[in-house]
Amino acid sequence: MLEFAGLALRYPDFEACYDLTVPAGALCAVIGPSGGGKTTLLHAIAGFERPSAGRLHFNGQDLLPLAPAARPVSILFQDHNLFPHLTAAENVGLGLKPSLRLDVDERERVAAALAEVNLTEFASRRPAELSGGQRQRVALARALLRGKPLMLLDEPFGALDPGLRREMIDRVDTLRRSHGLTVLMTLHTPEEAAQTADLFAFVANGRVEAAGPWDRLTAPGGPEPVRRFLGR
C-alpha cells in the first residue's frame, strides 16, 4: 500500500501538500489541470523532489530517507526515457546494470523483457529508428526488468495516437496484474482509463482535492472541481 500524508513541498511560487492512500496492486490515475501539481507529486514519490514535511510509506517502508535509485520505484516520463546513443536492448539493459556489462543470464532477461512488450525484432535499433509507441514500450520493458513494485507513469502516452494510447494503457494494466505492481499514472484524458483504473485522484492547486472510483467521482452530486474539470 502506498500512503502519503501531509507530504509538503515548497517553491518560491508554488506550495503543495498531498494526502492519499493507494491500495497495493491498484492502478491509480492521477488527473487534474495543467500546473496543478501532478508531476510534482510523482517526482516527490520518485525522490527527485525533497518534501519539507509529511509521511511517504510504501508497504510499510518509509521512502523519504531513500535515494531515488534505492526506492522501490520505476518511473516513465512523457519523453526522453531512452538514451539516444544506445540500442533498445542496451536501454533495457541499463535497468539491470548501468555499466552494461551483462552476463548471459542477464542478456536473456533483457531479451525476455523485450519479448514481453513485443519488441524482440527491434532490439538492435536506436531510439531514433523507433516510433513513439515503440520507444515507450522499450522504457516499459526496462521498468519491468527492474522488478520495482511501484510504477510511476508521468503522462507517458500523451504524445501517442488515441488508439495507441488506449492499447498502451491496456498493456500497462495487463503487466500490472501479471507482475503485481502498484501503478500511479498521470493522464490528460481521464476517460481513457475509466474502465481500467481502480482509483482516480484529482490533483489541483498542489492538493489531492478528491479521490475515488470513476463512477463515484463523475456521478451527479460528485465533487464539484472534478465535474468542472471534466466539463460536466
Next chain:
Amino acid sequence: MLRPATLTALAILALACGSLLGLARAGSDIATLATLGPYLTRLIASAGLQAALSTLLSLVLGTGLALALLRRRFPGRELLLALLTTAAVAPTIVIAFGIVAIYGRSGLLGSLARSLGAEPPSIYGLHGIVIAHVVMNMPLVTRALLHAFEREPGERRRLASALGFSAADCFRHLDWPVIRREAPALAVLVFLLCFTSFAIVLSLGGGPANATLEVAIYEAIRFEADFVRAAALAGLQLLICLALAAAMTALTPKSREEAGAERNATRPDLFALRRLDGLVLILAAALIAPPLFSVAGGLGAMTTLASAEFVRAAVTSAVIAVSAGLLACLLALLLASGARRLPQRSRLPDLAAFAMLGLPPFAFVAGLYVLLRGFTDPASLGLVLVPLVNALMALPYAYRLLAPALATSAQRHGRLAESLDIAGWNRLRLVEWPALRGALGAAFAFATALSLGDFGVIALFGGPELTTLPYLLANRLGAYRIEEASALALVLVLSAGGLAFLTQRWSARHA
C-alpha cells in the same frame, strides 16, 4: 532572383578573391616562389604542431572545466563564468602581456623562482604560445560545452538518478554523447584560431622557428614589401583554412529540438566527484585568473594615460569597434537570413562566413589597399579598411550565434509565418526578433570586443595618424614603458570585461 543571403555571400567571396588577386598582381618576381618549398613545409609543420598541442590541451582542460561547472553551484561561479568570457574576448595583446607578467623571467613566477635560487626558464617559444592559446581557447571550449550540456533534457538526469548511475555511468551515458557530438567542430575551430594566430605568436614566439603563416605574411608585407610571397602564403593559408572550415561545417551538429520538461534536474554523481571538480575548478582559475588580474597593476599607473594621444587612441578604437560590431551583425544577419528557407537551405552563406576564419587579414587588407589606392587617398583608407576587415574577421562568430537562432525560429514558426503571409520586415519584427535579440546582443558585443582589442590589421596601418589602444599598448611594450602598458592593458580588459558582462545580462534577460 538572388536572395539577400546569396548576394551577401557572393559579395564577401568576391571581395576576398579580388583582394588576393590584387595582391598577386602587385608583385613582379614570380620566380622567387619556386624557392619557397622547404620554407613552407617547415612553416606549416611548426604551426600545425603548435596548433595541435594548443587544441588538445584546450579541449581536455575545457571539457573538464565545463563538467565541473555543470555539476557544481558555488559562490563565485558567476564570477568564474564572467572571467572565462573575459579571457575568451580579451585582446590577444593583453593576454600576451599577462602571460609575460606572470610567467616571464621578470614576472611573478620568475621572481618567485629567483627568490628560491632557481633560474626561471624563458617564456618565449612554443610553450609560451601554447600557454597563451590555452588561456584564450579553453574558456571558449568550456562555454560552448557547458551550453550544450545544459540543453540536454533533464529527464535523462532524473532517469540516471532512478537507475542508480555511478559517476562513470553518468560520464558514459550523459556526458560522452554530448562531447562526441560537439567536440569535433570545436576542435577544428580552436585549431583554426591557433593555426592563424598572430599577436600571440609575434609577441611570444621567440623567433622564426615558431612563426605561423599569418606572421610570415605580415613580415613579407611590412618588412620586405614582397607582395607575391605574401599572396602565395595567403593563398596557401586560405586553402588550408577553407578545408578546415568545410570540415567544421560538416562536423557542426544540426540544431536539435530536445526541449525537456526540466532543465535543472540534479545528477546522481554530485557527491562522488566533488573533490575532482574542486581540483579542476582551482586549477582552471589558477591558469586563467593570474594573467587577467596581472593588469590590475595598471590601476596605480592610470595617471600616465592623461595625454591627448591616449584620448585620440581611445576615440579611434571606439569608433572602429562600434562600426565593426554593427557591420559584422548586419552581414551575419544577411547571411543567416538564408536559414529561413528550410529545408532548401544553401551552404553558400556558411562558406562565406567561415572562409573569413581562414583569410589572412594582412593579405586581405593589403590586396584591398592595392586595389583601392588608385581611387582614393591611401592615408584615409586605414579608417575604412580596419573596421571592414575587423567586421569580416568577427563574421564567423557573429554568424555562428545568429544562424542557429534564426534556423530555430524558422523551424518553429516558419510555416506559420508563411501561411499568415508574414514576410520581410514584419517577419523579422514579429516572429524572429524575440528569438534573435539575445543572440544579436551577444554577437554585437563579441564583434565589438574583438575589434576593440584587435592587434592585426592595425599593425599595418597604425602610425601617428591612426592609433588604437592595442597599437598604443604594443608600442609602449616595445619601448619598455611597462607602467603605461599595464594601464592600457587594464583599460582594454575592463572594456572587454564590461562588454562580456553586459552581454551576459542581455542574453540572460532575453533567453
